[in-house]
Amino acid sequence: MFNRNTGIILAIALAAGLGLVLAQKVFGPSSQGTHDSSSIIFYGTPRTLPEFDLAQSDGTRLIPGELRGHWTLVFLGFTSCPDVCPTTLTELAQAQKQWQSIPDSLRPRVVFVSVDPERDTPARLGEYAHAFHKDTIAATADVPSLERFATSLGMLFQKVPGKHFEENPSDYSMDHSASIAVLDPQGRLAGLMRPPFNPQAIASDLIKLTENTAP
Template identity: 85%
Template sequence: MFNRNTGIVLAIALAAALGLLLAQKVFGPAGAGKRDTGSIIFYPTPRALPDFSLGQSDGTRLIPGELRGHWTLVFLGFTSCPDVCPTTLAELARAQKQWESIPESLRPRVVFVSVDPERDTPARLGEYAHAFHKDTLAATADVPSLERFATPLGLVFQKAPGKNFKANPNDYSMDHSASIAVLDPEGRLAGLMRPPFDPQAIARDLTKLTGKSAP
């Protein structure tokens, strides 16, 4: 079975969604009540992530330390995705272009994580992600490692076999969360962005947050 922990992952994702709804009720649209942002639903308290290790398209490892020092947006997808992935990456690219003037050492990051490691080789994944924006980081891993990374973020994915899957193992798609996880400069899960996405609002909010977290 492709995703043995689907039930557990879905339960955790539901719990995360309920937590975000509670945060909205208690803290208002910005969740934490301390940041005036319109594109992010904040958790009441940032959540530390367990260790993870993904392979980036450039051959290096994506580990917790790599995500510290920047606000980071994490989006799950796959290169064969017909609609949601290219649309979301294009919207994120528009936001990225607006914050290119921020010093690289502080600039917000976008991480595209492929949940289709069978077909998305590092070269293919990198070429796909960089076609939208040169700064987008692209990574993937085996399914258990992807689950360990995605589950604490409240994100889910599952293989969806097509009608001819038995005869053609490549006849499948990937169901996955369309939301974007937001990590703070400490590498903790700070909140979530839900579609539809507004590139201008994302750029404005991430620029503002970067300014507040700058030394």
């Protein structure tokens, strides 16, 4: 059944496209939105995320309250990703360096969530993410929890077996959404960023958003 990978990938892409259309209808994004931004598509009404509980690389739990007080960018991926993940994390790291002077209590957060818990232990995930930027939060969970979390962000992921999967269960890759979810300081889903990403624009937008929402 694994020779239908192409069909699976197309189905995921279609579902992702439909998901974006649905999100636009539900959340009402606007080209104007409530913020002036060049990198973010804002939803008309931020959405409160359902409860989630992920394991961080430092051994603590990532729960909704941990992200409050900061603008947060959430990106799904996995450490064996050949191109999209390292490219995106590099671009995000370039943006992170530009807001480094913002006090830690307000500084925007970047969260990298692995959708490959079978291979990405919290320790391995932390080493990978922190190689791009030391402030990146790295987390993962069991597959059902990850599916609920990804769905709440309007994102998808799918395990894609390789040619030798039956002989070698580690021969697989992960298809996943390439967009970045944007959470506001209340921890609500406020918008998204779609590739290609511009680190300078991301940094500029997050700096302005932080300044505008600082107490």
